[in-house]
Amino acid sequence: MRIGILLIYILFLSNFFLRAQSKVENWDVFELQLKGKRKGNPFVEVDLSAKFYQGGDTLKVSGFYDGDGIYKLRFMPHKKGIWQYLTASNDSKLHQKKGTFECIPAKYENHGPVRVKDTFYFAYSDGKPFYPLGTTAYGWIQQNKETREQTLESLKKSPFNKIRVALLPHAPSGTNYDLYPFEGAGKDWDFTRFNAAYFARYEHYIKEMQKLGIQVDLFVFHPYDKGVWGFDTMNKEEQYLFLKYVNARFGAFRNIWWSMANEFDLMPDRTTGDWDGYFRFFQENDPYNRLRSIHNAANWYDHSKHWVTHVSAQSEAWWKSNALRDTFKKPVLFDEFCYEGDGDNRTVALNGDMIRHRFWLMTILGAYATHGEAFKQKDTGYQFFRQGGAFEGSSAKELHVLKKVLDGIPGHLKPLGTDWRLNWIRAGVDEQYFLYYFGEYQNSSWTFTELPENLKYQVDIIDTKNGTIVGQENTLGKGDTLALPGKPYMAVALQLVAQ
């Protein structure tokens, strides 16, 4: 009899479930597949959503049409236990479907989504500090498979844990692609019909990057269509249909960050009100409240607006870290401060020493830096910041030691320097930890007059260029002098010795 009931239950389920997991790791994606209407334009005509609830928590999630009569709902649970759900739709085949799944503990390497912590910092949901160490590859997901796999491999070997990526095709990265986000061709697109395969490829790489611990800072609009396809000509209704689709498909992935645009101010047809609207869309419709930002070219959006979670600046003014923190009271990311390269344009021609140097400066100043590389690659002529591929510059390699240092910091590094006179360039975590960066100074020693009284620290001397970390035999305290190699780009890390 129990078998009979189970059988009936299975038959009943198969009526609408194509697939759904029974157990999902915390902060992973539960996906429900349903069969529904194929006719007409399901992207526009079918509404699908679901409520997921456990105890007092209820989250409302939008579903999306994936083509071939398949509808999907994705949900990221944020606490362990049994979650229940109930769908709602104007298509009766999708309506009032319900079920449960069990959210099980996250595995070691899954720390959950990244959130703003203590005004200026980031942490994963499990409390582990997150220090963004970004890179950039606007159009890599449009490239051929070989390049995409090479890019993933490059990222895997890199120190980077965040990447800025375009969602819409990026003309400067190429104009002849196998997949496009909409149905159509040439300059003739139906902005109300999405090409599921295009988005599925993004999902694949979002998940691959998740495995590598990389946050995907995805900009949903950009000014680089250059008249090639006209994807920047969607009307307002189409724009919001697009955002809804993107939010429904990608929103459940814990490594997604929403960026409204790259260089938003280069899209003169969009008003500040338009950008406000996109922000508000995500604020209201993304049940996970993922990080939201907007990236400028020459003019600034007002990052103090409450829907902006952090400052995603294009600026070389690392020295304005303090000013930006003070002004916006949010984490400050220098998401573009010129790229390493040998380009003809100054913004893609910074030398590698200076990229690495600015990463260290920004780290000490309580801001976060994003790398980009514009060298033409030997085999392809690609530039990493556009098509991905292989890193050719020096900074991607040399930043490994910064990653290693950041990974060892027991908390959030607060800047401790002065603004007018960077007399000591240091940051610290209470009395637990201090990081000094001497940058262009080749002082042959440092006397630690500024340390707390009566505490002893273990010392690492870090060569930020050569990548060495040399632990010192002797601990030191306030007033002690440490010999240094007398060359530029040295850093010193102090870890409190347990009493």
Place this chain on the structure above:
Amino acid sequence: MRIGILLIYILFLSNFFLRAQSKVENWDVFELQLKGKRKGNPFVEVDLSAKFYQGGDTLKVSGFYDGDGIYKLRFMPHKKGIWQYLTASNDSKLHQKKGTFECIPAKYENHGPVRVKDTFYFAYSDGKPFYPLGTTAYGWIQQNKETREQTLESLKKSPFNKIRVALLPHAPSGTNYDLYPFEGAGKDWDFTRFNAAYFARYEHYIKEMQKLGIQVDLFVFHPYDKGVWGFDTMNKEEQYLFLKYVNARFGAFRNIWWSMANEFDLMPDRTTGDWDGYFRFFQENDPYNRLRSIHNAANWYDHSKHWVTHVSAQSEAWWKSNALRDTFKKPVLFDEFCYEGDGDNRTVALNGDMIRHRFWLMTILGAYATHGEAFKQKDTGYQFFRQGGAFEGSSAKELHVLKKVLDGIPGHLKPLGTDWRLNWIRAGVDEQYFLYYFGEYQNSSWTFTELPENLKYQVDIIDTKNGTIVGQENTLGKGDTLALPGKPYMAVALQLVAQ
């Protein structure tokens, strides 16, 4: 009969004149020597002044006692023609002496004293722009003759046109000297009796530096006595007696700039009111209204006070050039932004590339930089910023090309960059001249979209590190692209082609 009158006249003159010139070049020093009282303490007891007048101009000048019964009055004329003078004194032998001299035109290399021009800039009195390109040697005038002569020779071969010098002995530069500013020895000094030989040596080198075109930024107080002599323990009356003596002796030299102190804020016994008072003393008693400033360590004096002529900052924050200009509405000198060297202290351990780089940055940003060098010299162990001697670093050599560029600029270079995004780092003189500095960027070209319409420019490509200036065959205009070497530290100068 004419001979008889002349003879009587000469006899009459010899009664009080020891020496006085009949012709003095404009902006040079007319000096009158008189014999007066020897007894008592002439430094305190004898008042001597003179009025110098021509047409409607009258200047009141203080005299000083030079020892051995000799009193001197020094005067710098500022216009051609016959000047008359009349002395006043409480010593009858010095009172009501009068005479005339002729002020003749200045020679080619004499441009007169430097003044503030158009709020943010400097110019000589004849209108020639003055771009300060400073160096530092606090205690060089106390050193032995060989070192002093070597220092002069170093300065002669250097690109520098301004030097920061201490007036009182500088203990970190040495503690055993042949001359001291006061009568006495050890720690026992009579601050009311000056040692004329000490000041005469300064005068000698002030004049020598004048010949080299070097402005002497003389700080009258400093916190570096270190308890060696106690010259920082003068009481207030003694301080003003000292200032009066200094003003009377040095004030007529056209290359003197008054600095109230180096690192004034390291003298905790002096109040802001004290510093205000010193400024006011010079403002009221220096008839030439020479440049006046004060130099900080960690804390800032309010440079907006009207007696401050320019900002003499200790700061590494070259990026605050705009902010400082906006705040104080005065020329901004980064008179100490860390020295080139290999010292144990970070402030004396900047590498030479960065010294030179910051000079160029500050130039473009409308501020002025001051060099200092802290390498230990091979033969003596001296450091140039203290004892003078020989330059050992790279920046002193490499700044020659900046000097050459500055000398060719037809006016005052106004910064044209933006603050947030240094998207083009350039400065210019109206439409006449533009200077671009690409610094750490190794762009292989530049397209001049920002030039005025319909004008053509002659182009120099400057390698700021290697010191080459390569004139280009072709002129260029708005929108034209210039190929660049694709390496860091390049600059480009554009001179308008006459129509």
